[in-house]
Amino acid sequence: xxxVLLADDQQLIRAGLRMxxxxxxxxxxxxxxxxxxxxxTLAARLTPDVIVMDLRMPGVDGxxxxxxxxxxxxxxxxxxxxxxxxxxxxxxxxxxxxxxxxLKDAPPEELLDxxxxxxxxxxxxxxxxxxxxxxxxxxxxxxxxxxxxxxxxREQDVLDLVGEGLSNTExxxxxxxxxxxxxxxxxxxxxKTNSPNRVRLALVAHRGG
Amino acid sequence: xxxVLLADDQQLIRAGLRMxxxxxxxxxxxxxxxxxxxxxTLAARLTPDVIVMDLRMPGVDGxxxxxxxxxxxxxxxxxxxxxxxxxxxxxxxxxxxxxxxxLKDAPPEELLDxxxxxxxxxxxxxxxxxxxxxxxxxxxxxxxxxxxxxxxxREQDVLDLVGEGLSNTExxxxxxxxxxxxxxxxxxxxxKTNSPNRVRLALVAHRGG
DNA sequence: CGGCGTCTCCTCCCGGGGGAGGAGATACTG
DNA sequence: CAGTATCTCCTCCCCCGGGAGGAGACGCCG
Numbered sequence: 001x002x003x004v005l006l007a008d009d010q011q012l013i014r015a016g017l018r019m020x021x022x023x024x025x026x027x028x029x030x031x032x033x034x035x036x037x038x039x040x041t042l043a044a045r046l047t048p049d050v051i052v053m054d055l056r057m058p059g060v061d062g063x064x065x066x067x068x069x070x071x072x073x074x075x076x077x078x079x080x081x082x083x084x085x086x087x088x089x090x091x092x093x094x095x096x097x098x099x100x101x102x103l104k105d106a107p108p109e110e111l112l113d114x115x116x117x118x119x120x121x122x123x124x125x126x127x128x129x130x131x132x133x134x135x136x137x138x139x140x141x142x143x144x145x146x147x148x149x150x151x152x153x154r155e156q157d158v159l160d161l162v163g164e165g166l167s168n169t170e171x172x173x174x175x176x177x178x179x180x181x182x183x184x185x186x187x188x189x190x191x192k193t194n195s196p197n198r199v200r201l202a203l204v205a206h207r208g209g
Numbered sequence: 210x211x212x213v214l215l216a217d218d219q220q221l222i223r224a225g226l227r228m229x230x231x232x233x234x235x236x237x238x239x240x241x242x243x244x245x246x247x248x249x250t251l252a253a254r255l256t257p258d259v260i261v262m263d264l265r266m267p268g269v270d271g272x273x274x275x276x277x278x279x280x281x282x283x284x285x286x287x288x289x290x291x292x293x294x295x296x297x298x299x300x301x302x303x304x305x306x307x308x309x310x311x312l313k314d315a316p317p318e319e320l321l322d323x324x325x326x327x328x329x330x331x332x333x334x335x336x337x338x339x340x341x342x343x344x345x346x347x348x349x350x351x352x353x354x355x356x357x358x359x360x361x362x363r364e365q366d367v368l369d370l371v372g373e374g375l376s377n378t379e380x381x382x383x384x385x386x387x388x389x390x391x392x393x394x395x396x397x398x399x400x401k402t403n404s405p406n407r408v409r410l411a412l413v414a415h416r417g418g
Numbered sequence: 419c420g421g422c423g424t425c426t427c428c429t430c431c432c433g434g435g436g437g438a439g440g441a442g443a444t445a446c447t448g
Numbered sequence: 449c450a451g452t453a454t455c456t457c458c459t460c461c462c463c464c465g466g467g468a469g470g471a472g473a474c475g476c477c478g
Contacts, residue, residue: 165409
């Protein structure tokens with residue numbers, strides 16, 4: 001059972017969302033908030049799995065509410081649901097920690113699917129939003145991260161993941177190799193890049209891209 | 210019925226994908242290509258709805274093949290399916306016109322769902338890939354990136370030095386405090402910034418300026 | 419063929435990182 | 449004054465990170 005908190009200032013929309021969720025056996029609406037402040041307090045009291053969050057709300061807005069909620073309970077999945085005109089707030093919302101971004105004119109199935117995927121750790125995005133995201137990424141990704149000279153392909157893989165802050169165990173899982181192998185590569189990387197510790201190595205990973 | 214073309218140089222993988230698709234009533238594998246050149250000719254002849262495309266292939270690679278196919282038939286949905294190490298090619302693949310990007314170690318349901326979503330005009334991405342995409346987009350976005358709210362002055366000092374790659378002992382010497390004090394501050398920093406390890410904390414230090 | 423590089427994995431060892439929990443000292447504020 | 453926040457430091461404890469040293473498998477190349 002996925003426990004859902006609805007946060008939207010328009011009562012009509014909340015009612016519609018509640019009806020939609022109530023018709024699904026695996027979704028349970030545990031509460032409704034009419035503004036950001038209510039969303040924060042209700043999130044703390046009800047500990048929902050997923051919060052469906054509008055951005056335009058009186059008083060505390062959705063982005064601030066998202067930050068506050070996640071500071072308190074980082075495991076909460078915040079799914080932003082807003083109108084098309086608000087997608088200027090896409091990046092602020094993502095920076096605040098929202099895991100997904102759906103538009104209100106999406107078909108109901110997409111919304112329900114989005115809630116389930118959010119609860120499962122996925123990141124649902126509406127098609128238009130995703131297109132914008134991809135555009136931003138590709139235009140920004142013109143610089144293809146030049147690799148540090150003198151490293152083997154595998155060492156580059158490991159270096160990238162160190163740079164993202166993964167532990168040795170996580171790297172091993174991601175690359176499907178043993179943890180001792182990861183350690184071997186990291187030892188090689190540290191001597192090659194002359195890094196005294198792991199954080200410096202991570203910095204090298206970012207200097208190279 | 211969704212008509213699918215498989216393009217991968219490893220015959221075993223093609224066989225697995227074909228079995229997977231054949232078990233689905235709405236998916237039909239209309240052909241298999243072992244390299245980029247084959248993919249181009251087969252795409253022109255068979256006019257599939259979706260092409261599942263590997264990137265590493267002998268001769269013509271997947272990215273070039275994607276460009277060529279889309280130049281001829283822009284309505285074709287190209288879904289890149291590749292291994293983790295290849296996600297350096299994420300942006301080139303998107304620029305070439307691929308509509309989605311899945312990893313080979315994804316569960317089978319994710320792949321099948323991805324093919325359906327690609328055919329429906331959606332853009333399926335594996336979770337890890339999407340995370341990278343979001344990171345790129347947010348870091349590229351003109352975000353306000355304040356100096357990490359909610360930290361005390363001393364915690365900021367420690368965070369800066371962690372970001373420079375200093376060890377706890379070095380930080381203690383630099384700030385003229387005990388090493389246990391440093392550890393206390395770092396513990397507070399990690400909980401406040403929700404960082405699972407030191408490298409992530411260092412990254413937070415840099416995201417904040 | 420024999421060397422070389424890379425990738426893989428192993429054992430042994432230990433110091434530092436990091437969590438849990440507490441405590442004393444300042445200083446600000448209602 | 450009492451309450452709160454911050455800075456400082458402590459102990460106990462565990463595990464991960466990292467060094468040393470070696471080894472088997474594969475592919476490339478002279």
